[in-house]
Amino acid sequence: MMQQQKILIIGFVWPEPNSSGAGTRMMQLIDLFQEHNWKITFASAAADSEFMFDVTTIGVEKVSIAINDATFDSFIQELNPSLVLFDRFVVEEQFGWRVAENCPNALRIMDTVDLHCLRLARQKASKEKTELKQEDLFSDTAKREIASILRCDISLLISEIEMDLLQTHFKIDKSILYYLPFLVETIRKSTVQNWPKFQERKNFVFIGNFLHEPNWNAVQFLKESIWPLIRKQLPKVSMLIYGAYPSQKVLQLHKPDELFFVLGRADNAEEVVKNARIVLAPLRFGAGAKGKLIEAMQCGTPSVTTSIGAESMNGNLPWNGIIADEIQSIVDAAIRLYQDQVLWLKVQENGIEIVNKRYSKTLFGNDFIQHILDVQKNMEKHRWNNFIGSILLHHTVASTKYMSRWIEAKNKNN
Structure with a gap:
């Protein structure tokens, strides 16, 4: 014993x-x-x-x-x-x-x-x-x-x-x-069956603790460089920013007229991520593994992120979404994945495989x-x-x- x-x-x-x-x-x-x-x-x-x-x-x-x-x-x-x-x-x-x-x-x-x-x-x-x-x-x-x-x-x-x-x-x-x-727990078929479907989901979401500098930098990058280009092609879609400990600088980025919402701490992060169509996380620096991207996979939510964001997370398995590093590539990936249901369903399956083979x-x-x-x-x-x-x-x-x-x-x- x-x-x-x-x-x-x-x-x-x-x-x-x-x-x-x-x-x-x-x-x-x-x-x-x-x-x-x-x-x-x-x-x-x-x-x-x-x-x-x-x-x-x-x-x-x-x-x-x-x-x-x-x-x-x-x-x-x-x-x-x-x-x-x-x-x-x-x-x-x-x-x-x-x-x-x-x-x-x-x-x-x-x-x-x-x-x-x-x-x-x-x-x-x-x-x-x-x-x-x-x-x-x-x-x-x-x-x-x-x-x-x-x-x-x-x-x-x-x-x-x-x-x-x-x-x-x-x-x-x-x-x-x-x-x-x-x-994490293995994702089972019964869990997948309870996920909201593609058509039931809407908007992009980013979620992260703002005491962590890579998260604050990513939100600035989203607001200044990425969101204006996405919005031109998806004018009715919102970008939802959640995260604990937002500073006044973070809160000042809240622009409802641009459908860019800084909403602070999420009462239920899982529900927020589960109801979003895509997690958009353009991290420009960082280390370790990204909890927000594991959470996305656990909620059946594909993600668009950078090489830094996905680093060391999926091994040789295909990513739960699209990895892109340049501004226009990130924008194109986000728009494509938001609109392409066939691709969305395929990469959702990739996320299940990554969790079950690399994080169970x-x-x-x-x-x-x-x-x-x-x-x-x-x-x-x-x-x-x-x-x-x-x-x-x-x-x-x-x-x-x-x-x-x-x-x-x-x-x-x-």
Whole structure:
């Protein structure tokens, strides 16, 4: 019988599955651990938010923690987890050394969510209208993020492209990396039968968290360059923009007279996407896998997106829509797919195949759990093989520890 694990998840924020792909991803990991009857404590230094999911309703203990505070040391010593999951590299930076010092035998896993250094390098190249340069990739953010990956026993990647990038460009050993995509339910025939039909759907939709820079950039691109051209040919069709945390700049793009509607947070994202005919997501930079495009497939809604948007998502399978990168190509693809029912139905089938062959949790969940158990069983050898990580951890503990202690002492004196 499999031993029960005691897991501590340290969140960058409290999970908001209705606000972001990262929140959805976190809930999928919690669900997977709970399927194996593992006991979970979720801790975060973030403030509570209005839209966070209350993890206590599903039997997860919720604990508020503080950065640069020794109370975390006594908390984790008492909890004594067998596994600690860091939500993104900035969380590992803050708490990784404390975990290693107080619970050295706990397996340390980091969920990268996306490679921040890749996303920021692409963002820089996009704004400067240049090709992605190697020096942009080897940034200070990359140094921090790669150091976190090396300090952990396992780092989770949601994109095969990023798995390859870490191994080829940054020379990270595959043994400390693990590809774990979004984990979703298989799409069954009964689900498909309940989807709205082509004729019952209307309008284009974009949905995304506006705290995430690629989403804001994509909406600007839509408003300024793409929507005016689509509207000339489809004058009665609307562009619906949904997303959590829209700034005043985002809300100012709301132009009902142009049928361009900025509607803020969706009360029910699934219903919004299910009733749209097409998800239009012209992302010009980004990384990881796009939750909005998985959601589109789960709702039977074809998408028009860019190479960046679709990157690493469909493998060798045909896309759930059309991939285009130039303005006119995106416009032509959107108009064609909106009007061509035969093509629309064909690419809808592609989406079902992508979800069922590349994201079904039955394909990945048990293998990941087994990988955790295998690494735990051979922890000492696993860490010997990652000696560079041990060196980094040694020096990080020395430097970060004393900086943190200094901040802690300073806070007490104030």
